Amino acid sequence: MKKKYKDLLNKVSGYIVILAGILMIFNLFKSGLGSLKFLNIFFGIALIFLGTYVLKYEKWAVILSGVYGIALLINMYSLTKLVGWNALILILHIPMFILIINWSVFFHENDKQ
Amino acid sequence: MKMINNNIVRWIMGIIVIVDIISILTPSFKLLDLASEMSELAEPYTQYYDESERIKNFLTEDGYEVIYAGISNYSANAPFFDWYNIEDNTVCPSEEKLCYSDKVGVSVEMKSLGNRNDQIWYTLTAMSSVYENAFTYGITIKSPQILVNMLFSEKGIEIGQKIMTLNQEWQFSIKYIVPNLVLHQTLMGFLVKEDL
Numbered sequence: 416m417k418k419k420y421k422d423l424l425n426k427v428s429g430y431i432v433i434l435a436g437i438l439m440i441f442n443l444f445k446s447g448l449g450s451l452k453f454l455n456i457f458f459g460i461a462l463i464f465l466g467t468y469v470l471k472y473e474k475w476a477v478i479l480s481g482v483y484g485i486a487l488l489i490n491m492y493s494l495t496k497l498v499g500w501n502a503l504i505l506i507l508h509i510p511m512f513i514l515i516i517n518w519s520v521f522f523h524e525n526d527k528q
Numbered sequence: 529m530k531m532i533n534n535n536i537v538r539w540i541m542g543i544i545v546i547v548d549i550i551s552i553l554t555p556s557f558k559l560l561d562l563a564s565e566m567s568e569l570a571e572p573y574t575q576y577y578d579e580s581e582r583i584k585n586f587l588t589e590d591g592y593e594v595i596y597a598g599i600s601n602y603s604a605n606a607p608f609f610d611w612y613n614i615e616d617n618t619v620c621p622s623e624e625k626l627c628y629s630d631k632v633g634v635s636v637e638m639k640s641l642g643n644r645n646d647q648i649w650y651t652l653t654a655m656s657s658v659y660e661n662a663f664t665y666g667i668t669i670k671s672p673q674i675l676v677n678m679l680f681s682e683k684g685i686e687i688g689q690k691i692m693t694l695n696q697e698w699q700f701s702i703k704y705i706v707p708n709l710v711l712h713q714t715l716m717g718f719l720v721k722e723d724l
Contacts, residue, residue, distance in 0.1 A: 454551075457544055458544060458545075458547075458548040458551075460541075460544075461540075461541045461544035461545050461548065462545065462548070464537070464541040465541060465542075465545050468538070468541075473538075475538070475542060479542060479545050479546070479549075482549055483545060483548070483549055483552075486549045486552045486553050486556075487552060489552075489553060489556045489557075489560075490552050490553070490555075490556040492556075492560075493555075493556040493557070493559035493560045494559065496559070496560060496564075
């Protein structure tokens with residue numbers, strides 16, 4: 416894959432993870448400070464950091480973000496099994512696919528080298 | 529930026545993300561299990577589901593206006609199974625989850641038209657021809673009027689039926705529930721329960 420597209424894919428993936436982190440923290444303030452909800456702030460900060468590492472092409476971060484994408488994809492799939500396929504859920508799948516594509520491209524390129 | 533490059537921070541963030549991933553996956557797998565169990569339970573329902581349109585067509589051909597036609601499984605915990613000693617072989621996977629019996633009830637909601645006995649008879653024929661083995665057949669007939677089937681007399685001469693008009697919306701309904709057994713045994717005695 417051309418470096419230009421690879422960089423773009425990586426950048427988009429990094430920002431998706433950062434956005435996921437911000438949304439997770441936002442969810443904390445929206446839901447109020449429950450004992451379990453409080454964990455969200457740690458998860459959110461961790462995801463923001465993970466996103467910054469993805470932007471730096473760090474291998475471990477790309478792997479984790481890919482796994483995170485797969486986990487969310489399974490999560491979404493389980494929801495669609497219960498609720499049924501609808502447009503909103505399908506749109507929400509797209510960022511996860513980007514994370515997984517970024518992961519596979521990263522590995523593919525690394526293997527070549 | 530120095531802090532970001534620190535390996536300890538990487539480890540901590542990595543571990544938190546892994547915990548996050550586990551916390552996402554655990555309920556997902558539970559949901560998948562539940563979804564597969566629910567799809568197994570819903571099988572008798574889906575098996576009959578598309579056929580309800582045929583009842584509608586039959587009745588529309590006879591000139592009736594059908595509001596709703598459908599089929600649903602009775603809950604395995606329905607109390608009347610115990611009341612009437614009805615054998616139900618359903619095995620529920622767990623007491624806490626929703627469990628349907630294999631007994632299905634067909635129901636039709638329609639507007640009243642013409643002779644009431646004829647209407648019930650046509651509807652029952654249509655329902656039993658599509659779903660032969662349903663447990664019950666339910667017919668709800670909506671009407672804008674209450675027919676008071678009481679002949680009143682004036683000066684000792686019967687003059688006819690009194691009709692009380694409630695409103696012009698189809699809000700007044702009478703529900704007839706017919707057990708399959710009765711339908712097959714007598715074919716005529718279909719009035720079992722009447723709810724006003």
